Amino acid sequence: MGADRAKGHLDTLILSVLSMGPGHGYEVIAELRRRSDGAFDMPEGTIYPSLHRLEKQGLLESDWDTHDGRRRRVYRLTAQGATALAVATTEWRRFSVSMNAVLGVAG
Amino acid sequence: MGADRAKGHLDTLILSVLSMGPGHGYEVIAELRRRSDGAFDMPEGTIYPSLHRLEKQGLLESDWDTHDGRRRRVYRLTAQGATALAVATTEWRRFSVSMNAVLGVAG
DNA sequence: CGACTACCCCTAGACTACCTAGGTATGGGA
DNA sequence: TCCCATACCTAGGTAGTCTAGGGGTAGTCG
Secondary structure, three states: OOOOOOOOOHHHHHHHHHOOOOEEHHHHHHHHHHHOOOOOOOOHHHHHHHHHHHHHOOOEEEEEEEEOOEEEEEEEEOHHHHHHHHHHHHHHHHHHHHHHHHHOOOO | OOOOOOOOOHHHHHHHHHOOOOEEHHHHHHHHHHHOOOOOOOOHHHHHHHHHHHHHOOOEEEEEEEEOOEEEEEEEEOHHHHHHHHHHHHHHHHHHHHHHHHHOOOO
């Protein structure tokens, strides 16, 4: 039971990061690490396939960009992605409340 | 993204229920449903393999019991299981804090 | 009596998310 | 020159969970 893994909530986290503005994969990893104070330190092999999956589902769109000679794929949330994020956030809160209720800890 | 699934935290939930006293599988399901106000409604095919796995890991012990002619396998937490629960609970709180930080919602 | 429901246990097989472990390539600093 | 940070990618395996069945007992209702 790793402490630093997202356990089924990874898509929610990625959508959340990209809801604040477009970004590329490597940046999403850095943002996740920064905002979670180091707790979420995802390997690239986890993030990239997840981004591809989300794009295939229509929750993200992407374009190639070139920056300092390096190419990047910049992702942005679609309207559908924004809706999915809202739903997922609500679900997370409900889930969190239920977990705390069962564990008997304060939310 | 199902709202009622435990996504990697199922073991923690089961250990938590059994930390309040021994119980059998069917009872664990009912307790989970009751304590989560219906949110966690786990199918038997999820709970039983999980109980077996936890026992194999040494976190639970079990004995057969007969009650009203029906046989039950009653599980109880081992010392190792209690330790694992304490660790998992701490991890859950950290995870929860990190999720809320990234999502930008109040804990 | 028969049917149905609640109780109680179990497993095989499949799905899917995630991780591991590699690969490619550029730019900059030591 | 070598290494590190940046930046992308995929194949393959592991493991958790669900689906979809199987078994059986006790009590109630018609």
